[in-house]
Amino acid sequence: MEKDIDRITKNPDTDIVIRVDDFGGKRGLTIREFVRGERYNGFTKSGTRIPADKFKQFKEAINSIDEKELMEAPVESTSSSPPSAEQKTIQSSNGSGPAPAKTTKKTASKKIETDIPEEEF
Numbered sequence: 001m002e003k004d005i006d007r008i009t010k011n012p013d014t015d016i017v018i019r020v021d022d023f024g025g026k027r028g029l030t031i032r033e034f035v036r037g038e039r040y041n042g043f044t045k046s047g048t049r050i051p052a053d054k055f056k057q058f059k060e061a062i063n064s065i066d067e068k069e070l071m072e073a074p075v076e077s078t079s080s081s082p083p084s085a086e087q088k089t090i091q092s093s094n095g096s097g098p099a100p101a102k103t104t105k106k107t108a109s110k111k112i113e114t115d116i117p118e119e120e121f
Helices: 052-063 067-071 085-094
Strands: 003-011 014-023 026-036 041-051 103-106 111-114
Touching (some): 003 026, 026 052
Antiparallel strands (some): 003 014, 026 041
């Protein structure tokens, strides 16, 4: 038995379908994307299934969400964290940032001077 509970439009080509169904002989709640396109119309792999015996726990979790908190604008990070080694490499290779400073790396017997940032050693 399959019973669609609701369809929520995600975008013009995709709906989120909520349904009660049987899968492998077990009842549960399925939340899955349904797409409409030129090559394929139907459910995608994107989604989840809540077994009937876990539905109460799922419902309690959903009901515990504060809608006001959910609708708040995301807080942008105000910390100015330093760029990662990957960002530095990208910046220096495309000319969008300063070249990395020379780094002196001590070894057991001598100092080695390189153009590679210390984070990449």
